Amino acid sequence: MKIIVINCGSSSIKYQLFDMTKNEVIAKGLVDKIGLHGSYIKHERNDGDKVRLEGEIVDHQIGIEYMLGILISKKRGSIKSFDEIDAVGHRVVHGGEKFHNSALIDDNVLAGIKECVDLAPLHNPPNLKGIYAMQSLLPNVPQVATFDTAFHQTMPDYSYMYAIPYSLYTKYGIRRYGFHGSSHRFVSHRAAKMLNTYLKKLKLITCHLGNGASITAINNGGSMDTSMGLTPVEGLIMGTRTGDLDLGVLTYIMTKEEIGVQAANTLINKHSGMLGITGISSDMREIEEAAFEDNNERASLGLQRYHYRIKKYIGAYMAAMGGADAIVFTGGIGENSPDSREEICKGLEFAGIEFDEEKNNITRGKEAIISKDSSRVKLMVIPTNEELVIAEDTNKII
Numbered sequence: 037m038k039i040i041v042i043n044c045g046s047s048s049i050k051y052q053l054f055d056m057t058k059n060e061v062i063a064k065g066l067v068d069k070i071g072l073h074g075s076y077i078k079h080e081r082n083d084g085d086k087v088r089l090e091g092e093i094v095d096h097q098i099g100i101e102y103m104l105g106i107l108i109s110k111k112r113g114s115i116k117s118f119d120e121i122d123a124v125g126h127r128v129v130h131g132g133e134k135f136h137n138s139a140l141i142d143d144n145v146l147a148g149i150k151e152c153v154d155l156a157p158l159h160n161p162p163n164l165k166g167i168y169a170m171q172s173l174l175p176n177v178p179q180v181a182t183f184d185t186a187f188h189q190t191m192p193d194y195s196y197m198y199a200i201p202y203s204l205y206t207k208y209g210i211r212r213y214g215f216h217g218s219s220h221r222f223v224s225h226r227a228a229k230m231l232n233t234y235l236k237k238l239k240l241i242t243c244h245l246g247n248g249a250s251i252t253a254i255n256n257g258g259s260m261d262t263s264m265g266l267t268p269v270e271g272l273i274m275g276t277r278t279g280d281l282d283l284g285v286l287t288y289i290m291t292k293e294e295i296g297v298q299a300a301n302t303l304i305n306k307h308s309g310m311l312g313i314t315g316i317s318s319d320m321r322e323i324e325e326a327a328f329e330d331n332n333e334r335a336s337l338g339l340q341r342y343h344y345r346i347k348k349y350i351g352a353y354m355a356a357m358g359g360a361d362a363i364v365f366t367g368g369i370g371e372n373s374p375d376s377r378e379e380i381c382k383g384l385e386f387a388g389i390e391f392d393e394e395k396n397n398i399t400r401g402k403e404a405i406i407s408k409d410s411s412r413v414k415l416m417v418i419p420t421n422e423e424l425v426i427a428e429d430t431n432k433i434i
């Protein structure tokens with residue numbers, strides 16, 4: 037059973053070819069700068085063979101043709117013919133209120149994804165392009181959509197409603213949806229396995245800390261609350277996104293700087309967050325280097341602000357769930373930055389969170405428990421794998 041997992045962005049396609057019978061990735065790669073100058077494909081086989089090819093990749097369809105061409109090529113390929121591909125799994129960012137689970141793509145599902153374009157104008161259109169391209173190139177292969185929002189559809193209404201006129205919810209579907217659903221789902225299942233219990237029995241707080249970041253309260257096996265909202269700009273401080281912000285700040289800036297909606301959108305999504313506070317970078321490694329090695333004050337302030345907000349959310353979610361059994365760290369920062377994990381967990385002993393400095397310091401990019409044995413709340417590091425979630429859902433559905 038071989039499954040291709042596709043993640044289409046506006047100018048890129050990330051892909052992985054899974055062999056589900058052996059439970060391994062046999063090839064993966066990236067098509068980048070689609071429609072731009074210098075487009076290329078980077079492909080890697082699981083025996084270490086790597087290739088980078090430049091070409092005129094003007095749209096997603098051509099990008100996927102390139103990718104499929106390499107997959108069956110004699111020299112670089114991993115399969116002999118397209119008949120070996122049993123299914124395609126697509127990451128789709130927004131599934132609105134319609135999709136609570138992954139779905140086999142048919143006309144009905146396609147219409148549902150299109151209905152959500154207004155809610156994710158930057159993400160759903162390229163996701164659709166990937167689906168159309170695959171449908172035309174592999175017309176007999178079943179395709180499945182896995183939605184970033186689906187996992188959070190278990191949130192109760194008092195957690196997803198915004199305090200705006202109710203008619204705006206019924207008219208436009210304006211509410212909290214949440215994102216990174218596949219990641220929160222993956223690490224929560226792994227956490228239950230590592231703790232040797234059922235997910236349903238656990239109260240978990242999962243922190244996905246990467247360029248984009250979100251934190252989720254998981255109770256009774258499902259998402260109860262999450263920090264991202266209608267869009268992925270709400271919640272934690274991110275690489276370039278504000279996270280939570282007094283809405284008055286935005287209208288004030290728009291008035292003072294005389295900017296319109298588009299510029300305001302760019303400001304909160306691309307020029308804010310850690311990049312905005314520090315003025316150095318959106319990349320945590322560079323910020324930590326500036327703070328620890330150059331004593332850069334704004335880098336230190338940015339880090340303090342970043343950790344403080346996560347700590348506040350942990351407190352809030354513990355209150356919302358009546359405690360927590362474990363807190364899970366994942367994403368590039370959650371998996372690899374012992375300093376961030378330490379700053380977030382420090383001072384939470386009153387809540388039964390006992391952090392183990394030694395275990396934390398030796399943990400990078402691997403599963404581990406980093407709390408003291410006596411800690412009531414377990415602290416865990418679990419590398420995420422969103423592609424595997426898509427491949428497994430696709431496998432189940434077909």
Ligand code: AMP
Pocket residue numbers: 245246247248275318319320321322324367368369372373
């Ligand atoms: P992601 O979006 O999940 O790939 O995460 C990207 C973020 O993880 C960037 O801000 C990186 O700087 C950060 N990151 C990756 N490795 C490390 C590390 N060793 N220490 C601190 N931050 C890291």
